[in-house]
């Protein structure tokens with residue numbers, strides 16, 4: 001007897017944008033629905049089945065003691081665990097707290113900060129439990145998400161590149177905005193997977209997919225400066241989506 005594999009979707013500290021990417025796959029979801037059963041997805045339905053689950057998609061970073069406990073439970077209940085989005089893979093925008101005083105933030109933002117139960121850091125899922133695959137981006141790319149689910153159903157590994165966004169510009173025939181017009185672009189050090197979305201719309205990449213494998217950031221820094229970014233601009237752009245990634249955090253400090 002065969003049973004339909006189950007999918008669970010979990011939210012940690014995040015904006016829900018990556019979960020919405022799954023809902024945005026409307027037509028494809030209908031096709032997938034016959035092959036995979038969505039057993040837990042509170043963004044879409046209050047009906048929730050107990051685990052174990054064949055695949056868990058985990059959105060968001062770990063920022064509270066309760067999330068620390070919950071991620072361990074989810075890992076135990078999941079055969080395959082996929083971290084989705086910059087929050088889950090790099091701590092997200094909220095990882096800026098890792099370099100500041102969290103108590104100062106909470107007292108500035110909340111009228112009664114004593115009710116806030118939070119950790120001093122925002123950390124990726126892989127800091128706490130083993131993760132089978134990571135989908136980058138803020139938000140994730142819907143084609144990568146669908147390929148990952150199809151790969152699971154086909155019994156193969158998903159196609160997750162570790163090259164730079166530049167390789168995707170070349171593949172889709174996009175003129176390089178840096179070479180042609182001097183627009184600052186983090187594509188040479190950012191992991192591919194979005195299809196070079198921003199350069200295709202005449203914008204520089206701002207690094208939402210996080211660092212590629214072995215990025216040569218020292219070679220890129222002077223080019224960003226020549227193309228008009230100040231030291232502060234460079235610092236800010238590397239600190240936005242993957243502030244907690246050591247590859248993006250350390251070279252910034254070496255700027256002249």
Ligand code: SF4
Nearest residue numbers: 014017085086087138
């Ligand atoms: S990665 Fe971006 S879109 Fe996804 S949950 Fe985090 S902030 Fe939202």
Ligand code: SF4
Nearest residue numbers: 166169176177185187
């Ligand atoms: S536009 Fe950016 S990502 Fe594309 S080739 Fe040029 S530097 Fe690389």
Ligand code: SF4
Nearest residue numbers: 194198205206208209
């Ligand atoms: S080009 Fe860069 S900033 Fe734009 S979606 Fe891709 S990785 Fe993100």
